[in-house]
Amino acid sequence: MVPEDSFLFSDTVRGNIAYGRPDATDEQITAAARAAQADRFITELPDGYDTAVGEHGLTLSGGQRQRIALARAILTDPRLLVLDDATSAVDARVEHEIHEALREVMRGRTTLLIAHRRSTLGLADRIAVLDAGRLVDIGTHDELQRRCALYRRLLTDPDELGAVSPGHTPTAGPQEPEEGDTSVRAELDAEFDAERGVTPRLWTGDREPKDTALSGSPATPELLAQVAALPPATDVPDVDEARAVRPEDSYGLRRLLRGFGLPLLVSLGLVAVDAGMGLLLPVLIRHGIDQGVTQVALGAVWAASLLALLTVTLQWAAQIGEMRMTGRTGERVLYSLRLKIFAQLQRLGLDYYERELTGRIMTRMTTDVDALSTFLQTGLVTAFVSVVTFFGIMVALLVIDVQLALVVFATLPPLIVATWFFRRASVKAYELARERVSTVNADLQESVSGLRIVQAFRRERDGVRRFGERSADYRSARVRGQWLISVYFPFVQFLSAIAAAAVLVVGGARVDDGTLTTGALVAYLLYIDLFFAPVQQLSQVFDGYQQASVSLGRIQELLREPASTEPADEPVDVPSLRGEIAFEGVRFAYASGDGAERAEEALGGIDLRIPAGQTVAFVGETGAGKSTLVKLVARFYDPTGGRVTVDGTDIRDLDITAYRHRLGVVPQEAYLFPGTVRDAIAYGRPDATDAEVEAAARAVGAHEMIATLEGGYLHEVAERGRNLSAGQRQLIALARAELVDPDVLLLDEATAALDLATEAQVNQATDRLAGRRTTLVVAHRLTTAARADRVVVMDHGRVVEDGTHEELLARDGRYAELWRTFIGQAEPEEPVGAAR
Helix, strand or coil: CECCCCCCCCCEHHHHHCCCCCCCCHHHHHHHHHHCCCHHHHHCCCCHHHCECCHHHCCCCHHHHHHHHHHHHHHCCCCEEEEECCCCCCCHHHHHHHHHHHHHHHCCCEEEEECCCHHHHCCCCCEEEEECCEEEEEECHHHHHHHCHHHHHHCCCHHHHCCCCCCCCCCCCCCCCCCCCCCHHHHHHHHCECCCCECHHHCCCCCCCCCCCCCCCCCCHHHHHHHHHCCCCCCCCCCCHHHHCCCCCCCCHHHHHCCCHHHHHHHHHHHHHHHHHHHHHHHHHHHHHHHHHCCCCHHHHHHHHHHHHHHHHHHHHHHHHHHHHHHHHHHHHHHHHHHHHHHHHHHCCHHHHHHCCHHHHHHHHHHHHHHHHHHHHHHHHHHHHHHHHHHHHHHHHHHHCHHHHHHHHCCHHHHHHHHHHHHHHHHHHHHHHHHHHHHHHHHHHHHHHCHHHHHHCCCHHHHHHHHHHHHHHHHHHHHHHHHHHHHHHHHHHHHHHHHHHHHHHHHHHHHHHCCCCHHHHHHHHHHHHHHHHHHHHHHHHHHHHHHHHHHHHHHHHHHCCCCCCCCCCCCECCCCCCCCEEEEEEEECCECCCCCECCCCCEEEEEEEECCCCEEEEEECCCCCHHHHHHHHCCCCCCCEEEEEECCEEHHHECHHHHHHCEEEECCCCCCCCEEHHHHHHHHCCCCCHHHHHHHHHHCCCHHHHHCCCCHHHCEECHHHCCCCHHHHHHHHHHHHHHCCCCEEEEECCCCCCCHHHHHHHHHHHHHHHCCCEEEEECCCHHHHHCCCEEEEEECCEEEEEECHHHHHHHCCHHHHHHHHHHHCCCCCCCCCCCC
16 A cells, blocks of 8 residues: 555665565565665665665655655555555656556556546556545546546646636635536635625534544533633743743753742742751650650640640641642743743754654653653652751751760761662663653654554554563663662661661660660650651652653753754844845755765755746656755755855845745645644634635635535644545645745645646646745646746756746757656556556
């Protein structure tokens, strides 16, 4: 199976191709790659078949990922081959070569093809036409051309639909359908309410999420009642958010606690009261025994008892206050820390996410922050109380009796040595455990994301085995830490018992001699228990401290990570752009997995000027550098050599946020966030009205598609838009880009997953939109390139041809060769007995 979204695992190229057949030989892997026309670009990678592709294969282009996914399917030698638009991201020449290889691969096996390109239909014996989940017709190409109107419409060439009148712009007002027009568009336009500015039927649906596996379970009446009964949230974090999100070169515990001095001082004062009351209690007991019990003075006993009750009450009140104060302060500190981490993640360039697994990043935001939370809210208070208590008891022991104090202090040397060894060994155990839990989280996240591939290639057991091994590694690291605890804490308890026994022997003898009172001995025994209790508590706190220390170190590592697209020291504001773009000696090389720059350049010495308002199409083989060029304009990366200017200014000198607000970007693989369709379109302009959202959808031809969804604009979109087809996601992404009214429009294969008829509508809309703004289009469908003002042909990171469609055809160069290949595939060829 080759899905429309070519998911690759964070493994090598070899590992991904052999995913469905791990025991395949190198020769078999290479043969599958050659059949998928992938061997050539793989051998050009830095490490060939051993090159790590990064999470989801982000270090490769869309076409390269598709070819590896195709090789992965071919290697398993399946009886049933499912190709879901498996060549949508490759150029015409490579697609032609893939089709030639597929004819042999498909021979003798059942093949199901999902096709948006007419060229793919030449591989099929029969073609099934579907509409709204129904089978409309099935037959050969010639049969369907004669009898199926929908088939003819789907195969209509974009250029056959006529030109678009320049200057025409979409509005939110009603549009009169042509006489006799019975299309869906006419029906929708007839329903368009001019007074409201939106189509009522598509905005008044049930806003509650549907009870599906993708939308989650609905809230129960009991849960809703409990939520309603909650008191209003009146507390505010009282955190300087602007300072919290500001980048800092160095960040430690002192910086983390900066700005929280007053509540921390109050907490320390309450800690002192808590510890002081604990130290006072044995003194009162000693007084009660010596002055009351031994003297048979009931008044002294009552006085000591009442004072002890008052002491315990004050200690209880101090503990309540310190817990509430430290708890709230700790949450404020962590709120500030989460803001800082998230802001840093937003600043980092795409190169960081290409080499770092999502699971590891999530570990920093969850497990690491939670470890700090536990320590700050409970461990830190316990540590303060224990330290104050420990030194206070040392003073009390010396004051009561120096001889007995020396007996107790004799246990300190072995205690100090044991603590030193425990700390040294436990640090390594916690660092190893934190690293392994990151691996577990990353494996879980990737397995869930690639579940469709896991199930399609029957790798569930292998996934469970691998996850079990990684979980076992994490467990062994944690067990190592627990083993150290199991040895250390009983040893401390053992020393406490030895000290108590020694004091009882020495102190009992002195009581008999009359040199020590019974009350003093009892107080001493109580102090011994209190003396070792802080040590035990500190040891327990140290477990949390070690975890927090490791977590803070990992967070510091993230916060120190330099952004590959650093903002300018004095950024230039960008209220608007004319859209004149220039590439001046631009060179670029992607970073390798370890962050080092790769030897092979993705772009090598690009010199190109694009006047304002011009539409430029970039064509060439997959991996030629087309998408990279567009990413540099969006400043997702900075060039490693030369510069990119917009309106004569280096984009590195522009305010990066303001600059990107003037861009409209439609990536190769449209990503949608969970929410409604309306939310997805309005992502770049959350304050947009319903009428503006619908106007943007109409402008790019997405309105009709949205009308077919349950709930219309209120249809719930799952994570990544998984409950929508690739074509539907691309239409929504186009509408999202149009709504922000950009000065520069960047379209990276924005119509790759659309059928020809829908593509024609989108191209007409794009022509209107591009007429007033600079537009860069990455195109594999050369009909899209032919509509552009100018075509730039790229090969191995260099511009090899530049001119209009007609000029390049007249030169009979690389573009003309691509065009001939494309035209040669324009009509389906004779069936080859492939799909049965």
